[in-house]
Amino acid sequence: MAMDNKGFSITKENESKASQAELEFILNQATILLENTSKSADSVVNRSTILLTILLGLLSSVIGYTFSNYITLGFSLKGSLIITSVYLGIIIIKLYFNLKGNEYKSTGDHPKYLFNDWYFEDAKTDKDRIKKMLLIMIDSYQDRIEHNRSINQPRWNTFGFCMLLSVLIPIVFCVIFACLSWQSLSFLNFCAHSGLR
Secondary structure (H helix, E strand, C coil): CCHHHHHHCHHHHHHCCHHHHHHHHHHHHHHHHHHHHHHHHHHHHHHHHHHHHHHHHHHHHHHHHHHHHCHHHHHHHHHHHHHHHHHHHHHHHHHHHCCCCCCCCCCCCCHHCCCCCCCHHHHHHHHHHHHHHHHHHHHHHHHHHHHHHHHHHHHHHHHHHHHHHHHHHHHHHHHHHHHHHHHHHHHHHHHHHHHHH
């Protein structure tokens, strides 16, 4: 079972030379790394949940303020609040999809996969069987680590992007308000000069 097909750079000959202690050390390191990918998943979900909660509160406040003062608000402020609400909604939707369940792979294995007839077929001694089990577990953990990382990386990217968009909310609001105010003033000046007023 040469492991070079999964990113391992070891020949079949050198793989067979590995001692049980060496394989146990490698499996231990793989276990630590696999557990870290699960902790990273928990961390990104917790942070996304916190940011989502804050943004939902902010969106509720903006919508509540807009509707409670809709009549008295000027065009520029009303438009700015509505567009900012849409902007917040987009960030919230992105974060929501960041929280949707993904199947992470954890440490350990089912006993039915470990206690099997094929472990006894080629192995001549108990040591051979243990080495074979360790090699298979190491290979399996490598797959699990790569799988978990393939889920975590996009989630961290999405969280970082949403965090950046969240920090920009006041700037976005100000830019929208300035543009709408300028458009309103331009329209009023046009009306005043063309006699439409």
